[in-house]
Amino acid sequence: MFKMKFAIMGHGVVGSGTAQLFMRNHDKIEMAAGESMCLKYILDIKDFPELDYSDLFIKDFSIIESDPEISVVVETIGGTNAAYEYVSRCLKAGKGVVTSNKELISTRGTELLGYAKQSGAMLKFEASVGGGVPLLKPINQCLASNQFVSIYGILNGTTNFILTKMESENMSFEDALDMAKRLGYAELNPSADVDGHDCARKISILSGLAFKKHPHPDTIPTIGIRQITLDDIKLARACGGCMKLIGRAKPVGDGVSASAQPMIVDNSNQLSSVSDVFNGIIVEGDATGNVMFYGKGAGKFPTASAVLSDIMDCVREKQSQRNIAWEDTDSLAPDEERYQFLVKVKGEDEKKLPALGEIQRITAENGAIGFVVGPFTKAELNEKLNNLAIIATIFPILK
Amino acid sequence: MFKMKFAIMGHGVVGSGTAQLFMRNHDKIEMAAGESMCLKYILDIKDFPELDYSDLFIKDFSIIESDPEISVVVETIGGTNAAYEYVSRCLKAGKGVVTSNKELISTRGTELLGYAKQSGAMLKFEASVGGGVPLLKPINQCLASNQFVSIYGILNGTTNFILTKMESENMSFEDALDMAKRLGYAELNPSADVDGHDCARKISILSGLAFKKHPHPDTIPTIGIRQITLDDIKLARACGGCMKLIGRAKPVGDGVSASAQPMIVDNSNQLSSVSDVFNGIIVEGDATGNVMFYGKGAGKFPTASAVLSDIMDCVREKQSQRNIAWEDTDSLAPDEERYQFLVKVKGEDEKKLPALGEIQRITAENGAIGFVVGPFTKAELNEKLNNLAIIATIFPILK
Numbered sequence: 001m002f003k004m005k006f007a008i009m010g011h012g013v014v015g016s017g018t019a020q021l022f023m024r025n026h027d028k029i030e031m032a033a034g035e036s037m038c039l040k041y042i043l044d045i046k047d048f049p050e051l052d053y054s055d056l057f058i059k060d061f062s063i064i065e066s067d068p069e070i071s072v073v074v075e076t077i078g079g080t081n082a083a084y085e086y087v088s089r090c091l092k093a094g095k096g097v098v099t100s101n102k103e104l105i106s107t108r109g110t111e112l113l114g115y116a117k118q119s120g121a122m123l124k125f126e127a128s129v130g131g132g133v134p135l136l137k138p139i140n141q142c143l144a145s146n147q148f149v150s151i152y153g154i155l156n157g158t159t160n161f162i163l164t165k166m167e168s169e170n171m172s173f174e175d176a177l178d179m180a181k182r183l184g185y186a187e188l189n190p191s192a193d194v195d196g197h198d199c200a201r202k203i204s205i206l207s208g209l210a211f212k213k214h215p216h217p218d219t220i221p222t223i224g225i226r227q228i229t230l231d232d233i234k235l236a237r238a239c240g241g242c243m244k245l246i247g248r249a250k251p252v253g254d255g256v257s258a259s260a261q262p263m264i265v266d267n268s269n270q271l272s273s274v275s276d277v278f279n280g281i282i283v284e285g286d287a288t289g290n291v292m293f294y295g296k297g298a299g300k301f302p303t304a305s306a307v308l309s310d311i312m313d314c315v316r317e318k319q320s321q322r323n324i325a326w327e328d329t330d331s332l333a334p335d336e337e338r339y340q341f342l343v344k345v346k347g348e349d350e351k352k353l354p355a356l357g358e359i360q361r362i363t364a365e366n367g368a369i370g371f372v373v374g375p376f377t378k379a380e381l382n383e384k385l386n387n388l389a390i391i392a393t394i395f396p397i398l399k
Numbered sequence: 400m401f402k403m404k405f406a407i408m409g410h411g412v413v414g415s416g417t418a419q420l421f422m423r424n425h426d427k428i429e430m431a432a433g434e435s436m437c438l439k440y441i442l443d444i445k446d447f448p449e450l451d452y453s454d455l456f457i458k459d460f461s462i463i464e465s466d467p468e469i470s471v472v473v474e475t476i477g478g479t480n481a482a483y484e485y486v487s488r489c490l491k492a493g494k495g496v497v498t499s500n501k502e503l504i505s506t507r508g509t510e511l512l513g514y515a516k517q518s519g520a521m522l523k524f525e526a527s528v529g530g531g532v533p534l535l536k537p538i539n540q541c542l543a544s545n546q547f548v549s550i551y552g553i554l555n556g557t558t559n560f561i562l563t564k565m566e567s568e569n570m571s572f573e574d575a576l577d578m579a580k581r582l583g584y585a586e587l588n589p590s591a592d593v594d595g596h597d598c599a600r601k602i603s604i605l606s607g608l609a610f611k612k613h614p615h616p617d618t619i620p621t622i623g624i625r626q627i628t629l630d631d632i633k634l635a636r637a638c639g640g641c642m643k644l645i646g647r648a649k650p651v652g653d654g655v656s657a658s659a660q661p662m663i664v665d666n667s668n669q670l671s672s673v674s675d676v677f678n679g680i681i682v683e684g685d686a687t688g689n690v691m692f693y694g695k696g697a698g699k700f701p702t703a704s705a706v707l708s709d710i711m712d713c714v715r716e717k718q719s720q721r722n723i724a725w726e727d728t729d730s731l732a733p734d735e736e737r738y739q740f741l742v743k744v745k746g747e748d749e750k751k752l753p754a755l756g757e758i759q760r761i762t763a764e765n766g767a768i769g770f771v772v773g774p775f776t777k778a779e780l781n782e783k784l785n786n787l788a789i790i791a792t793i794f795p796i797l798k
Contacts, residue, residue: 021686032543132687134541142533144431145707273672287420287704288531291694301686308544
């Protein structure tokens with residue numbers, strides 16, 4: 001009987017989770033895929049002699065590349081060095097590739113999709129956004145009869161955990177970050193998460209998927225959460241919302257506008273109830289209205305679930321290979337949406353605020369003071385503040 | 400160039416929405432499906448001379464049945480009479496069928512899936528549960544590497560609207576139902592919704608999908624919301640939750656336990672924030688943990704979006720036809736889960752309650768009084784109440 005054979009490159013958190021989940025739920029997975037499946041190799045520089053599947057480990061990538069039996073290769077190495085080289089070589093060799101690597105897809109996805117197209121191989125990356133939450137396939141297939149109006153959400157569990165702890169337990173950013181590190185939610189160098197880069201990478205992928213316009217993450221205006229204070233958190237609450245790091249993209253003219261930034265999410269918005277390490281992503285379709293997907297955006301087995309879903313798709317779709325197609329977009333359109341903003345100013349600057357039009361003074365439970373202004377576009381507000389020589393911290397309010 | 404041709408049977412809310420959404424987003428739909436598509440016939444007993452697609456209407460089903468060009472037929476007639484006959488004849492003729500008809504699928508789905516298997520035709524019903532929310536395909540494909548632990552949710556928008564109005568605006572059940580009728584959310588005869596039958600049908604379908612065990616909806620213990628009073632709503636709030644009509648299924652031994660009943664959903668549960676006409680469905684997987692899908696569970700264009708998603712799937716998957724497979728399950732397993740319960744008793748019966756063990760007295764803002772007991776299984780609690788000759792109203796509390 002024919003067996004589809006695959007390899008996993010990288011036996012870290014996601015790679016080991018994929019191998020173990022495949023073995024644990026093997027029968028169910030084969031039944032859903034409609035074919036026998038076999039994990040033939042695991043590529044890793046380390047040995048894992050204690051594992052009962054230690055005989056699968058190899059150290060030489062060319063064994064995978066040159067084995068005609070291997071039709072699908074999973075990449076969970078991370079980064080863009082070896083991962084890029086191996087993925088591009090697998091695709092050129094006509095092997096399907098499944099990856100959880102958001103950095104790779106968001107920065108070099110267009111090029112890799114090109115190699116896939118040339119060789120007729122499949123390139124799938126459900127696990128790169130939203131971890132175990134089904135998202136890319138539902139957007140690309142289930143919701144495909146919609147024109148998408150916008151897509152936005154809480155795309156990074158680490159920062160959502162930190163913001164939740166700051167709000168629910170009055171912790172400072174530093175203390176909440178330390179707690180996230182202790183719990184294994186944040187890495188020793190947490191920059192990719194707390195400075196918003198992870199969020200920017202994910203919204204770059206979602207933008208490519210929903211609008212077929214893919215902005216490079218380096219071009220996406222990105223603000224992290226390092227500078228968020230407990231005052232900001234309390235003011236957000238006093239505004240009737242809560243502080244969330246939001247990745248957002250929407251089509252503007254022929255292009256796309258995208259951002260990754262802290263926003264005050266109004267309590268009426270479903271995202272306001274997404275807390276701790278959970279992710280929530282809202283897809284706004286012209287037919288469906290808002291649809292939300294919610295779940296664990298990271299972690300060993302949730303992410304492995306998404307990887308295995310892509311592997312099964314490679315099996316199911318081998319007669320009708322159809323990759324996602326998107327084009328890079330060079331320059332982002334400015335965000336033309338008008339928001340209300342929470343504005344924090346100091347000292348004398350407060351007196352200049354009435355020039356912004358109607359303003360609402362907000363006092364938080366701890367006495368922190370802010371002002372709600374607008375609606376303005378972000379550019380309009382920044383220009384007004386500049387003209388009045390007001391130095392302020394601003395947060396858009398997302399209804 | 401080859402064009403896939405399809406027909407729509409029934410030009411009501413969903414049928415007309417499907418035709419109109421197909422025409423509106425035609426280019427995007429064809430691109431996503433990877434093939435040209437053409438709506439050839441619409442079957443309806445009425446004429447629609449005012450429509451710009453009035454030339455598509457026919458009144459004779461046999462034209463569709465005998466036209467070899469028609470490869471997919473959409474059924475949005477509703478009910479189980481003509482709908483059953485036409486769907487079974489289409490499947491026997493080898494034509495793919497897409498339906499939004501939850502009554503048809505929940506009561507005769509097994510038989511129809513059998514016809515589909517015999518002829519190699521596809522039978523798809525994404526629109527039958529959750530309206531525009533992608534649910535069946537994500538469960539069946541994206542989450543397929545999981546063993547499902549349970550599936551539950553708010554599956555009926557009409558009753559959720561009524562319960563939301565009772566809670567947020569202090570309306571009685573009757574007034575909220577009248578409002579739902581005026582807004583077009585409830586039918587003149589609202590029994591299918593308010594008596595829980597619609598919810599039972601949907602959880603029957605979800606059970607078949609997730610656990611491959613399909614209980615007939617008539618066998619599912621079903622309690623509607625007619626008897627819910629404002630006191631109950633206030634007590635739910637005082638318990639730290641809110642009253643929701645919940646459909647729920649989980650595997651028990653070789654069978655499945657399923658129910659459709661009002662439950663008090665704890666505020667810590669993501670479903671507690673699902674209000675108005677929205678649906679929210681939680682799928683608990685062994686790998687992913689809880690994943691929630693949220694959106695409009697009904698309505699013309701949301702449901703049409705799901706129908707079109709299935710039509711596109713028929714196009715995409717024509718080389719690898721794979722239907723959902725499930726088996727009927729004759730007798731439901733009892734619900735062995737232990738819940739805390741809110742118990743409402745009258746008069747002297749209150750004094751007998753301490754025999755149930757530790758009880759917590761709850762006073763709602765309007766003075767209504769209830770007692771939290773347990774955890775017990777529902778059967779255990781009913782037996783204890785019987786033994787003590789206590790007449791009570793009980794609501795399980797869902798954490």
